[in-house]
Amino acid sequence: MYGKFQEYLASELKAIDEAGLYKRERVICSPQSAEITLADGSKALNFCANNYLGLADNPRLISAAKEVMDSRGYGMSSVRFICGQQDMHIKLEKAIAEYFHTEDTILYASCFDANGGVFEPLLGPEDAIISDALNHASIIDGVRLCKAVRYRYANADMADLERCLQEAQAQRFRIIVTDGVFSMDGNVAPMDRICDLAEKYDALVMVDESHSAGVVGPTGHGVAEQFGCYGRIDIHTGTLGKAFGGAVGGFTTGRKEIIDMLRQRSRPYLFSNSIPPMIAAAGLETFRILGESDELHTKLMQNVEYFRDRMIAAGFDIKPTQSAICAVMLYDAPLSQKFAAEIACEGIFVTGFYYPVVPKGQARIRVQLSAAHEREHLDKAIAAFIKVGKSLGVIK
Numbered sequence: 001m002y003g004k005f006q007e008y009l010a011s012e013l014k015a016i017d018e019a020g021l022y023k024r025e026r027v028i029c030s031p032q033s034a035e036i037t038l039a040d041g042s043k044a045l046n047f048c049a050n051n052y053l054g055l056a057d058n059p060r061l062i063s064a065a066k067e068v069m070d071s072r073g074y075g076m077s078s079v080r081f082i083c084g085q086q087d088m089h090i091k092l093e094k095a096i097a098e099y100f101h102t103e104d105t106i107l108y109a110s111c112f113d114a115n116g117g118v119f120e121p122l123l124g125p126e127d128a129i130i131s132d133a134l135n136h137a138s139i140i141d142g143v144r145l146c147k148a149v150r151y152r153y154a155n156a157d158m159a160d161l162e163r164c165l166q167e168a169q170a171q172r173f174r175i176i177v178t179d180g181v182f183s184m185d186g187n188v189a190p191m192d193r194i195c196d197l198a199e200k201y202d203a204l205v206m207v208d209e210s211h212s213a214g215v216v217g218p219t220g221h222g223v224a225e226q227f228g229c230y231g232r233i234d235i236h237t238g239t240l241g242k243a244f245g246g247a248v249g250g251f252t253t254g255r256k257e258i259i260d261m262l263r264q265r266s267r268p269y270l271f272s273n274s275i276p277p278m279i280a281a282a283g284l285e286t287f288r289i290l291g292e293s294d295e296l297h298t299k300l301m302q303n304v305e306y307f308r309d310r311m312i313a314a315g316f317d318i319k320p321t322q323s324a325i326c327a328v329m330l331y332d333a334p335l336s337q338k339f340a341a342e343i344a345c346e347g348i349f350v351t352g353f354y355y356p357v358v359p360k361g362q363a364r365i366r367v368q369l370s371a372a373h374e375r376e377h378l379d380k381a382i383a384a385f386i387k388v389g390k391s392l393g394v395i396k
C-alpha cells in the first residue's frame with residue numbers, strides 16, 4: 001500500500017520545496033539566549049525567539065527545576081484526575097491567577113491544548129463564537145472542535161465585530177475570542193473596545209495572552225493591565241513557552257465556574273499527561289521573579305524602543321508595534337527570503353514571512369526583541385540590517 005502513498009507524499013513535498021515553503025530547522029548547541037551556538041560551532045545573535053523576558057536560561061529557573069527533579073523525580077506518568085498532582089501544580093495555578101487578577105487557573109501541556117480544550121466543554125450548537133480573522137492556529141482548531149456557530153471579524157476591526165455581534169444575537173451565548181498580541185504585526189487587540197461591545201451585546205470575552213503576557217501593559221501583565229480591563233475578561237489562555245521561561249506548558253485562567261467546568265470536561269486536560277514537577281517548579285519561580293521587580297519588563301521595553309527608533313531613523317519601514325514584535329516591511333516575498341539569508345550570514349537570526357503566513361504583497365522580516373539582548377547585540381543587529389538593507393536596495 002505504501003508505494004502509491006509514498007509517491008504522492010514525495011511529489012507534495014517537492015511542490016512545497018519548489019514553492020519555497022519547505023521548512024528547514026537549525027540545530028542549536030547552546031542554551032537558548034541572546035547569543036546561541038550552532039552545530040558547526042559558529043555563533044549567532046537570536047532575534048527570532050519568543051524568549052521575551054530572557055528567562056529561557058535563567059539560573060534561578062534552572063536550579064528550581066533541578067531541585068524538584070531531585071526531590072520529586074522526573075515525570076507524573078498520568079493525568080491529574082486519575083493519579084493526582086504535586087503541590088506545585090496547584091501553587092502554579094494560584095500564581096498565574098494572581099498574576100492575571102483572575103479567580104482560578106487550569107494547567108495544560110501547552111497553550112495549543114488550552115485553546116483546543118476551551119470551547120467544546122463550554123459551548124454547544126445553540127451558541128456563537130466570534131473570532132478575530134488573525135487568531136492563532138490553536139484557536140482556529142479549538143473552534144473547529146466545538147459545534148457552536150462561527151463568526152469571523154476582520155483583524156481588530158470593531159465595526160466588523162459589532163456586525164458579527166448583531167448577527168449572533170440569534171444564539172443563546174456568545175463569546176468574542178482574540179489574540180492579545182497578533183504575532184505577525186505585533187499589534188495589540190483593542191481590549192477596552194472589545195469589552196465595551198461585549199457588554200453592549202451580551203457576550204463573553206476570551207483573550208490568548210501568549211505574545212502579550214509578560215510584555216504588554218505598564219508592568220507587563222498583559223492586555224487587561226494595558227487597557228484597564230481587569231474583571232471584564234472572562235477567559236485568558238497563555239503559554240509558559242514564551243515570556244514565562246520558554247519551556248512548555250499552557251494555561252487557561254479566568255472565572256471560577258469556567259475553570260471548574262474545564263477540569264471536569266476539557267479533553268486535553270483529562271486525557272493528556274500533566275506537566276512534569278520540574279516545569280511546574282520553574283514556572284512558580286518565574287512568577288516569583290516577576291513579582292520581585294519589573295526589571296526584565298522595563299529592559300525589554302527599552303530594547304524595543306531603542307531598536308525601533310534606530311531602524312526607523314535608518315530608513316526602514318517598521319509596522320507600528322506595541323509589543324516586542326517588530327515587523328520590518330519589505331513587501332516582496334523573494335526579497336524577504338534573500339534578506340533573512342543574507343543577514344544570517346552576518347550572524348543575525350530573524351525570520352522572513354510571506355504569503356500565505358501574511359497577506360500577499362506584505363512580506364516582511366519579523367524581529368523579536370528580548371530582555372536578554374544587551375545594547376551591543378542591538379547595535380550589531382541594526383548595523384547588519386543597514387548593511388544588508390543597502391546592498392539589497394531596501395534603504396539608501
Ligand SMILES: *Cc1c(COP(=O)(O)O)cnc(C)c1O
Pocket residue numbers: 109110111112113115136138179183208210211238239240241248249250
Ligand atoms: C505560541 C502560541 C500558542 C501555542 O503555545 P504553546 O504553549 O507553544 O502550545 C498559542 N496561541 C498563541 C497566540 C501563540 O502565539
